[in-house]
Amino acid sequence: MIELTHITKTFKVARRGKGAGAAVKAMFHREYKLVHALDDVSFHIGRGEIVGYIGPNGAGKSTSVKVMSGILVPESGACEIMGYTPWKQRREYVRHIGVVFGQRTQLWWDVPVQDSYDLLQAIYKIPNERFRLTCEMLTETLGLADFLQTPLRQLSLGQRMRAEIAGSLLHEPEILFLDEPTIGLDAVSKLAVRQFIKQLNAERQVTVILTTHDMHDIEALTDRILLIGKGKILHDGSMAGVKHRFDTYRTLTLTFTPHTEPVPLEHAELCSWSAERAVYRLDTAKTTVSQAITALGGQLNILDMTSENPPVEEIIAGLYREHNI
Amino acid sequence: MLYLKYLKMNLRSFLQYRLNTFLAVLAQFLSSAVAFAGVYLLFDRFGSLGGWSLGEVSLCFAVTLSAFAITDCVARGFDVFSGSVKSGDFDRILLRPRGTVLQVMGSHFELSRLGRLLEALLVLVLAVRWLGLAWDFPKALTLLLMLLGGACTFTGIYILGAAVCFFTVEGLEFLNIFTHGGRELASYPLTIFNRWLRRFFTFIVPFGCMNYLPLLYLTGRAEQHAALYMLTPLLGVAFLFPCVLVWRMGVKRYLSTGN
Numbered sequence: 001m002i003e004l005t006h007i008t009k010t011f012k013v014a015r016r017g018k019g020a021g022a023a024v025k026a027m028f029h030r031e032y033k034l035v036h037a038l039d040d041v042s043f044h045i046g047r048g049e050i051v052g053y054i055g056p057n058g059a060g061k062s063t064s065v066k067v068m069s070g071i072l073v074p075e076s077g078a079c080e081i082m083g084y085t086p087w088k089q090r091r092e093y094v095r096h097i098g099v100v101f102g103q104r105t106q107l108w109w110d111v112p113v114q115d116s117y118d119l120l121q122a123i124y125k126i127p128n129e130r131f132r133l134t135c136e137m138l139t140e141t142l143g144l145a146d147f148l149q150t151p152l153r154q155l156s157l158g159q160r161m162r163a164e165i166a167g168s169l170l171h172e173p174e175i176l177f178l179d180e181p182t183i184g185l186d187a188v189s190k191l192a193v194r195q196f197i198k199q200l201n202a203e204r205q206v207t208v209i210l211t212t213h214d215m216h217d218i219e220a221l222t223d224r225i226l227l228i229g230k231g232k233i234l235h236d237g238s239m240a241g242v243k244h245r246f247d248t249y250r251t252l253t254l255t256f257t258p259h260t261e262p263v264p265l266e267h268a269e270l271c272s273w274s275a276e277r278a279v280y281r282l283d284t285a286k287t288t289v290s291q292a293i294t295a296l297g298g299q300l301n302i303l304d305m306t307s308e309n310p311p312v313e314e315i316i317a318g319l320y321r322e323h324n325i
Numbered sequence: 326m327l328y329l330k331y332l333k334m335n336l337r338s339f340l341q342y343r344l345n346t347f348l349a350v351l352a353q354f355l356s357s358a359v360a361f362a363g364v365y366l367l368f369d370r371f372g373s374l375g376g377w378s379l380g381e382v383s384l385c386f387a388v389t390l391s392a393f394a395i396t397d398c399v400a401r402g403f404d405v406f407s408g409s410v411k412s413g414d415f416d417r418i419l420l421r422p423r424g425t426v427l428q429v430m431g432s433h434f435e436l437s438r439l440g441r442l443l444e445a446l447l448v449l450v451l452a453v454r455w456l457g458l459a460w461d462f463p464k465a466l467t468l469l470l471m472l473l474g475g476a477c478t479f480t481g482i483y484i485l486g487a488a489v490c491f492f493t494v495e496g497l498e499f500l501n502i503f504t505h506g507g508r509e510l511a512s513y514p515l516t517i518f519n520r521w522l523r524r525f526f527t528f529i530v531p532f533g534c535m536n537y538l539p540l541l542y543l544t545g546r547a548e549q550h551a552a553l554y555m556l557t558p559l560l561g562v563a564f565l566f567p568c569v570l571v572w573r574m575g576v577k578r579y580l581s582t583g584n
Binding site: 070 | 327333337338341342412413416417419420421422423424580581582
């Protein structure tokens with residue numbers, strides 16, 4: 001469905017020294033620095049996949065989303081999406097995609113949400129009956145009914161994001177690009193947005209490309225992650241695979257009847273100790289949770305215990321570190 | 326039609342701020358009324374200007390100002406275009422399956438400029454009365470063509486100005502020479518200016534074609550080829566084509582450089 005082969009894009013960035021002298025000099029002669037935003041990027045995404053596109057700021061995420069959505073022409077390489085070359089057949093192609101930028105709005109600020117939708121209907125030439133059905137479906141699943149007649153500027157951030165997502169789905173796109181869809185949202189809205197994206201993907205086979213810095217989005221939604229750094233694809237694989245690779249420890253938290261002397265544990269680091277609570281970090285390459293509990297149970301009267309996986313942020317940070325980005 | 330939908334959205338936006346909109350319309354009306362008062366006082370003191378009477382100059386003034394006001398209403402999106410590029414709004418336009426020119430025009434409709442248009446139309450009525458012309462169909466048509474040609478010329482310049490944003494982000498102010506400068510210049514019959522200015526503003530940027538040349542026809546100064554003088558405003562419409570062409574080149578460039 002989406003096929004990128006050897007895509008390269010370089011930007012020329014003007015370089016200027018500091019101070020007034022350099023500013024004057026720059027008016028006559030400029031030095032440029034070449035920035036390789038995309039450096040031989042290739043990947044394939046099939047219909048109905050949800051792909052998490054991650055990487056630090058400036059890694060090339062938004063450049064590649066721009067290439068895939070047809071608003072930036074790469075220097076070399078090929079990009080074929082649903083049989084189109086996005087920037088060559090822009091007007092035909094963009095009918096099939098929806099794009100949500102978490103930080104920008106595509107709806108009108110001062111008019112009710114419904115009016116913006118009506119304008120979008122005219123822009124995309126959506127037949128009345130079809131438009132009505134899609135609107136109803138989106139209103140129900142995203143819970144828009146309460147504020148469809150309210151001007152956008154009076155909505156909360158969570159309501160706005162839901163309205164925004166609905167706005168980019170009115171023309172029933174087959175591919176949805178989401179750029180930080182949960183940024184700044186409260187916990188309830190975040191969950192609602194994630195739930196909706198999942199449902200959309202499951203029921204309508206919409207292919208979703210999600211760029212985000214929120215690792216919980218990634219964990220909740222994607223089966224596959226693409227890691228980009230310095231313009232190159234560094235990792236392409238399942239979330240489970242990445243987790244497995246960086247899943248090297250367990251955090252074990254215990255409460256017990258008062259015991260003043262700290263108890264050391266083999267193949268584990270004692271992170272904190274108080275009279276009735278202790279936190280250990282187990283090296284899972286050398287030991288298991290069950291071994292640790294057996295060892296500790298002999299010396300402590302354990303009241304309660306939890307074992308946690310490394311947080312997903314740390315897994316991703318590990319991935320960034322490994323690739324030195 | 327899509328443009329009408331856009332128009333409706335713009336009106337609804339303005340109606341959210343009724344008082345503000347009303348005051349803006351009033352301010353536009355008054356400021357152009359003051360400009361015309363200047364012209365009137367000039368004639369009150371000197372009687373005529375280079376052989377042109379108050380009625381004739383008023384007609385020039387009114388046609389130019391109306392055309393400019395219409396353009397400022399409908400093509401405002403091009404005037405504020407550099408902002409749309411910086412804010413990424415233009416990216417959004419590219420993500421929609423419609424032409425860019427229509428979408429940019431639809432994105433901003435400047436209602437307050439209707440105040441200016443109202444004042445200009447008032448002067449037009451006065452000018453027609455002062456001229457005391459015998460109106461017939463060809464003359465009325467010529468007047469309409471003058472407005473159309475003028476609005477197209479100004480729109481063309483706005484589009485060119487916006488297209489420059491694709492090539493550079495600096496030095497756009499100089500284009501005001503053509504919009505505001507052009508408006509001032511075209512408010513008077515071209516003959517009062519120097520030869521080079523006249524030629525430039527007839528053949529390159531066809532301001533002369535929207536009022537001076539057809540004015541010759543209206544006031545009966547064009548004895549031969551009357552129809553030619555009558556139709557010169559259409560050159561203003563033709564002026565749009567090269568402007569849109571430059572715009573298209575700009576969009577192409579934008580696609581390859583990004584922002």
